[in-house]
Amino acid sequence: MRKILIVGAGQSGLQLALGLQSQGYEVTVMSNRTPDEIRGGRVMSTQCMFDRALSHERDLEINFWQNQAPKIEGVGISVAGPDGSRPIDWLGRLKGFAQSVDQRVKMAGWLETFAQRGGQLVIHGAAVSDLDFFARTYDLVLVAAGKGELVSMFARDGERSPYDAPQRALAVSYVNGLGPRPEHPETEAVRCNLVPGVGELFIMPSLTNNGRCDILFWEGIPGGPLDVFQDIRDPAEHLATTLELMERFLPWEYARATKVELTDAGGTLAGRYAPTVRKPIGRLPGGGAVLGVADVVVANDPITGQGSNSASKCAATYLDSILEHGDRPFDEEWMQATFDRNWESVRHTTRWTNAMLAPPPEHVLNIIGAAGQSQQIADRFVNGFDDPSDLEDYFFEPEKANAFLAEATAAAGPADS
Known part of the structure; x- marks a missing residue:
């Protein structure tokens, strides 16, 4: 039985922990707060999860609030x-x-479920020195706590981070x-x-x-x-x-x-925070390595509402990579390959989010304006929140945008607003 430590109890860390637990892994989660402290504390985020991200919760049967939350x-x-x-x-x-679903509700509920299912829950903040010890004790250590000292272990990727x-x-x-x-x-x-x-x-x-x-x-x-x-x-x-x-x-x-x-x-x-992409591997003073998860390594601005979606998709990708790896060592080559696999998805989100933070160019204004006259264009655009990769086909370059608008306008029906 492989032993895995996840530091952080947010969307990605807990979704991954519950997924690994369901596959028979021995999982420990470190959280700096108890479920009751989370539930009774301050709100932690906004979150709107779209269909593809929600499907990962459905697959793991942890979509406990689906019938209560507004659709x-x-x-x-x-x-x-x-x-x-x-x-x-x-x-x-x-x-x-x-x-x-308010993350106070979801994370408290998921933490309690993880513990009820036999997971090891440690209520304690983690420092780099703690991880130095744990890296020798566990087969894999994942850092899913996107704030505080631990994030400093992961170097900023300047090529992928246009804003400082x-x-x-x-x-x-x-x-x-x-x-x-x-x-x-x-x-x-x-x-x-x-x-x-x-x-x-x-x-x-x-x-x-x-x-x-x-x-x-x-x-x-x-x-x-x-x-x-x-x-x-x-x-x-x-x-x-x-x-x-x-x-x-x-x-x-x-x-x-x-x-x-x-x-x-x-x-x-x-x-406020600067949107930042970081290198995925954190190296410890004792020579060990840990893998960053979700917004530890890709922290986009919430302007496109993608934070919890990206976190869910990251957890699903990491879960697949861990399961496929079997009993081989979780070395740095595997860590980099696992991040790269997730980056193939999240790079579209990052590009879109960074573009939306800048003043919109004329072709983007044309798309937004045309959506008011064409339900087809409006629907295509908003479903990009679910699948940002679709935006690559028409959103970023004026030539692609003009071709899309010409084709869609010719076939569009009346808008309903």
Whole structure:
């Protein structure tokens, strides 16, 4: 029986731990918090998982909240005009539903399941010196904790990291009481509101500790009018500021948010980080090596909503690589090959996310505008959230975009928004 240590208890680490456990591996998970501490703590993220990522949870039969979480059927794009208008406003339909489950709910539940199934759960923060010891004790050590000292073991990959500073200031509020969009009151959808030169507001239906909720998520260009949350400590002030900015820039979203309240005292989050790709192998002082997982080695900005999706896909890829490797040593050559296998998928996400952080070129504006006139184009674009590799065929180069629009426009039916 092979012994594997996973440091970190997020989407990727726990999904991988449960997958390995189901295959008879002896797995230890190190978490710096107990399930109850996670469940009762502050929100950790936004998350909207699309069909391909959710399929990995279904395969492992750990999709415990599928019947409780809202089934998200579409993604809407709105662009704000200078006078509070919406020159662009449309809804694309997803082929398979998406869902969002508060990570406080999911990670606490998964940790408890892992322990109930006989997994070794160690509640303790890990330092590099700890891993030096563990690397001699376990067949493989995986680092899935994307913050803190351990990340410093993984060198930045400058060729794959075009940004060296945060590109957005992030502010999250989990709320109850949000009304529906009147134009599609029956449709659960993620709403992406773009304010040119200012930032973005994302609204997504979710499931939290006390039931259904919605997430209000501002992404502000640093130094701009949305970059005001860094010094706010009071949750009520955080929400009030969120709503003031909605009223100022996105009055159609504010109109359905006048009665919202926070889900709980821990329902806000603010921060920023530089999107970074790192080398996958961390080398320890004693000569051992550990493998980085998910956002430890590929930390994209959340502007395209891909964090939990990439984490799930990484866990699935790593699980396959571990199972296929049998009883051979998990050497550095295997570690690099395992990361490279995952990179084949996540590179599309990274390219798309980095592109969305920059001012959109004309051909991208043309795609977004054309989607308002063609349901086919709208649907094709929003299903890129599920499979970002499809964007390679039409999104990045003007020539491909023009050819796509010409073909799609000729065959398009009327939009439904």
